[in-house]
Amino acid sequence: METIRNYINGEMVEPVGGAYLDNINPAIGEVYAQTPDSDEKDIENAVQAATQAFPAWSSTPAHLRAAVLLKIADLIEANVDELALAECVDNGKPLSLARSLDIPRAVENFRFFATSIIHFHAESHVTDGVALNYTLRKPRGVAGIISPWNLPLYLLSWKIAPALATGNTVVAKPSEVTPMTAYKLSLLCQQAGLPAGVLNIVHGTGLRAGAALVSHHDVPTISFTGGTATGADIARNAGPMFKKVALEMGGKNPNIIFADADFDAAVRGSMRSSFANQGQVCLCGSRIYVASSIYEKFVDQFVAATKKLKVGDPLEKDSDQGAIVSKLQLEKVLSYLQLARDEGGHIHCGGGEATVAGARCKHGYFVEPTVITDLPVDCRVNQEEIFGPVCTITPFENEDEVIAYANDTDYGLSASIWTKDVGRAHRVADRINAGTVWINCWLVRDLRVPFGGMKQSGVGREGGQEALRFYTEPKNVCVRVPSRP
Ligand code: NAD
Numbered sequence: 001m002e003t004i005r006n007y008i009n010g011e012m013v014e015p016v017g018g019a020y021l022d023n024i025n026p027a028i029g030e031v032y033a034q035t036p037d038s039d040e041k042d043i044e045n046a047v048q049a050a051t052q053a054f055p056a057w058s059s060t061p062a063h064l065r066a067a068v069l070l071k072i073a074d075l076i077e078a079n080v081d082e083l084a085l086a087e088c089v090d091n092g093k094p095l096s097l098a099r100s101l102d103i104p105r106a107v108e109n110f111r112f113f114a115t116s117i118i119h120f121h122a123e124s125h126v127t128d129g130v131a132l133n134y135t136l137r138k139p140r141g142v143a144g145i146i147s148p149w150n151l152p153l154y155l156l157s158w159k160i161a162p163a164l165a166t167g168n169t170v171v172a173k174p175s176e177v178t179p180m181t182a183y184k185l186s187l188l189c190q191q192a193g194l195p196a197g198v199l200n201i202v203h204g205t206g207l208r209a210g211a212a213l214v215s216h217h218d219v220p221t222i223s224f225t226g227g228t229a230t231g232a233d234i235a236r237n238a239g240p241m242f243k244k245v246a247l248e249m250g251g252k253n254p255n256i257i258f259a260d261a262d263f264d265a266a267v268r269g270s271m272r273s274s275f276a277n278q279g280q281v282c283l284c285g286s287r288i289y290v291a292s293s294i295y296e297k298f299v300d301q302f303v304a305a306t307k308k309l310k311v312g313d314p315l316e317k318d319s320d321q322g323a324i325v326s327k328l329q330l331e332k333v334l335s336y337l338q339l340a341r342d343e344g345g346h347i348h349c350g351g352g353e354a355t356v357a358g359a360r361c362k363h364g365y366f367v368e369p370t371v372i373t374d375l376p377v378d379c380r381v382n383q384e385e386i387f388g389p390v391c392t393i394t395p396f397e398n399e400d401e402v403i404a405y406a407n408d409t410d411y412g413l414s415a416s417i418w419t420k421d422v423g424r425a426h427r428v429a430d431r432i433n434a435g436t437v438w439i440n441c442w443l444v445r446d447l448r449v450p451f452g453g454m455k456q457s458g459v460g461r462e463g464g465q466e467a468l469r470f471y472t473e474p475k476n477v478c479v480r481v482p483s484r485p
Helices: 040-058 062-078 080-091 095-119 152-165 180-192 206-214 228-241 263-279 292-307 327-342 399-407 422-431 464-470
Strands: 006-008 011-013 020-025 030-036 124-127 131-139 142-146 169-173 199-201 221-225 244-248 254-257 287-291 346-349 370-373 390-396 414-418 436-439 472-480
Touching: 006 040, 006 180, 011 180, 020 080, 040 131, 040 142, 040 169, 040 199, 040 206, 062 080, 062 095, 062 152, 062 180, 080 095, 080 152, 080 180, 095 152, 095 464, 142 152, 142 206, 152 169, 152 180, 152 221, 152 464, 169 206, 180 199, 206 228, 221 228, 228 244, 254 263, 254 399, 263 292, 263 390, 263 414, 287 292, 287 399, 292 346, 292 370, 292 390, 327 346, 327 390, 390 399, 399 422, 414 422, 422 436, 464 472
Parallel strands: 142 169, 142 221, 169 199, 221 244, 254 287, 254 414, 287 390, 370 390, 414 436
Antiparallel strands: 006 011, 006 199, 020 030, 124 131, 131 472, 346 370
């Protein structure tokens, strides 16, 4: 059985307290590795290493920092099969998805920010005849990075890459539920020649290692992706210390289908946005709103397509759906299926645990993809993030009504609109309160665009220039220019 180590000051080390947590492969329900159950002493060691590494790393020319990050990207790419398998075993997602989406996107994150930093430009402002102002962007010091389990390496690298590119050093705390790819990344960083202490990865729970990182005096920047309740906790702890905090949190995203949409594309797109990664993507469009004139046809075809999804062993090529990440998450999803029944929902397909053929997965955590109709828009199932392969479908009569439905939630992460009417598409996109609105697509990502949520989905933006700004502190220098003769 593999034992994961912390990566501190360039070394693979045991947790100071010697305690470990079990890692469970959710497809088979068995322990397959041990991960450090680190505490504040490990965080302290990592912060000290990062603090010591900061002067040299922050003054390393950008093109040399970029070169190391590009090397890390190349190594991830060269090890895509091993990393995809690790992510599949850790998380339960189909191997094909880890291979085609998660790991390639981690490569892109490192490449994108390594090259962006070389082109990052400073601002200057001329105050007519009086002064020239120029703005330096200085790395802020040690960045504390906390990431979730649903897209483990992708979301960790999404934060690590811009933090390092801008000259910060990092202490990262990956999800304790899926630590394996972060561990493998630390081995690749050693191989790439990343200087000791520049990146430190400390494994453990949120309540011990995560909270110690958030409240550490010498960590002025916190970037978090995870649930909204955790984000609130982090905001409470980091606020009085005046830290710069980015919170990327939960979603309950509307997926709106107008009568004039390309019907087949809308069904296909909605299948992906409902069930990709077993519905465990913060951007999943779990609330589907369909124009009443095509509602019945849509429900029929969507349910028929859902019934064809194969829930299976994540290692098998033809599995569309893998396992739910943990027993706890499985129980949460099942409790919402019961709630849907209690709230009067009509379950067209799914509605419970899935049985997977073969002996290997008989103790795994699998849920049937589930489609529910006839629920009021303000019921809990339509308001709370379930984070599983569960979606609801609701008819609407007109544009104003569906915009009101879409916005009627505490979340504001993303939305999708399906229509051929260009005017309507832009009009509706403008009125939906969400950080990202997709028109006739879903999960198309361009790393240059700002990414984040409104309302309880997030505070701050990352992605592209926004990320480079987030991890740097602007410092204005004002130079008096000689007055005209
Ligand atoms: P989570 O909030 O339980 O955990 C996320 C991370 O926070 C983990 O590393 C955890 O150990 C740590 N943590 C927990 N309590 C902490 C505390 N008190 N102090 C510091 N750290 C703490 O989230 P999860 O269950 O791992 O992930 C699922 C959630 O993440 C969903 O709500 C999903 O919508 C959200 N998510 C959001 C985005 C986004 O970009 N907005 C992306 C992916 C996932």
